[in-house]
Amino acid sequence: MNWKNAIRDYKLFLKIERGLSKNTIDSYSRDLVKLTNYLDQNDIKLSPITIDKEIIQQFIYEIAKQVNPRSQARIISGLRSFFDYLVFEDYRQTNPTDLIEAPKIGRKLPDTLSEDEINALIQSIDLSHPQGERNRTILETMYSCGLRVTELITLKISDLFFDEGFIKVTGKGNKERFVPIHYNAMKFITTYINQIRNQLKPAKTFEDTLFLNRRGKGLSRQMIFTILKDLAVKIDLNKKISPHTLRHSFATHLLKNGADLRAIQQMLGHESITTTEVYVHLDNSYLKKVVETYHPRK
Template identity: 65%
Template sequence: MKWQHLLKDFQIYLKIERGLSENTIINYAHDIEKLMRFLEDNDINLSPLAIDETTIQQFIYEVAKILNARSQTRIISGLKSFFNYLIFEDYRKDNPMELIEAPKIGRKLPDTLALEDIEKLIATIDLSKAEGHRNKAIIETLYGCGLRVSELVGLKLSDLFFDEGFIRVTGKGDKQRFIPISKFTQKHINLYIKGDRIKVKHIPEFSDTVFLNRRGKQLTRVMIFTIIKRLTEKAEIKKNISPHTFRHSFATHLLENGADLRAIQLMLGHESITTTEIYMHVDRSHLAKVMEKYHPRT
């Protein structure tokens, strides 16, 4: 069977059976397409059912020349999943990735911003411009609720339960969770919804979407990155800031102020507590203070 046919079936499997997000599925497909291009460039005529471990190792060797360890690990993981799917569907009896190990990578500590930096960045927003209150509401929501950028752009008016003090968020794998939202963040969202958003000519398809561009469409992930990049440059903050930086800062500041790790896990939408535990390593000085304050032997 041909690569494209099985790749398409694999993508359907990831969406229907495993419930993975669109972005994750796209990344899996890109990794498999890299292998397909390698075979084509090297005139290796092997189907997904015939490709062997030696050929895979040659591909990984070439990949290692141009990609860092983290990217290599992701590609190896994606290929393992693809060949496991072929075994699951009885197309193959073995996985040619079985003995191929991913490179060892250290656990990358997330970048964070101090509250002063966040306030400095927000202060650069020109509220007299049409997008001013929208951009301020975006930053306040990213930091105030710890959202992923995909969760932010997908946020609906029908997801806002301000009277109850929560918003409903659709995360990875279309899993929904409720996150507390402060009165302060609510205020800035309402200022945008009842002000600048009304002035936008709404397209029916996006009438329930919170954050719109000037043409009445849902903002893209790229546009959120662009907004933050421009604000960062204007505020003269030298750190490399992305939408995820505000999510990291949300979790780190909660932890530093005594929040329970399990509560942070639920708000971030992490399936495993081990993913959330990375924040325990961000500020060791804070952990020392916790030990000094709460342990009976200090």
């Protein structure tokens, strides 16, 4: 088995068996390509079956000079997943990364915006611009529902259940969930569909896609990043923001205003409550409020 075939089969496994998104699969693949490039550059003739712990440790040592500890930990995790797959498929007996320790990186708290900053971003959108109404609707929808950027750009008109007050979201691993949507976002989406989107001719296969570009096709992830960054510059927001910042802000603001952590977990589509608990660390007042409300000696 050579590296090219092994990586190809592994990508199919991630897609079919684990149901991972293209972006996640590409991330795993890039880490493996880094390893194969290292082997080529050092004229190391080892296959996925014969490579050992020592060579991988040498690779990690070299890559640590180029990336931060968080990226290094991610690469080790990606390699471990790949070799777990080879063991699972009986290509190898052991995983050479099992005894390789990832660097201690601690918990990284997500960046958030205040309610005033989010309002300033949305209010700075030029509604006289052809894409202004669409962009306002995009930001309102992301913040209202806490969507990942991929969930936003793949949202379909048939996913809107406004009579019930929900939208259907397809998240990681093609897992579907229903998320409540604020009436403001519903109002903006309705206006966008009736006054803006109906002026466009959707391209083939995009007839049901909610948010379209000027050519009638779906938006790219990069376009959403660009929209946000341009607005941040416009209001002199000295923070590094991304679409995920709106998602983090959605969760943090709900928690701050008394929302239950389990409810936030369901809305965000987190498999584990541990992932959602990071927001408690952003606002310790939540813990104080829980004790004051529910402790028997209040």
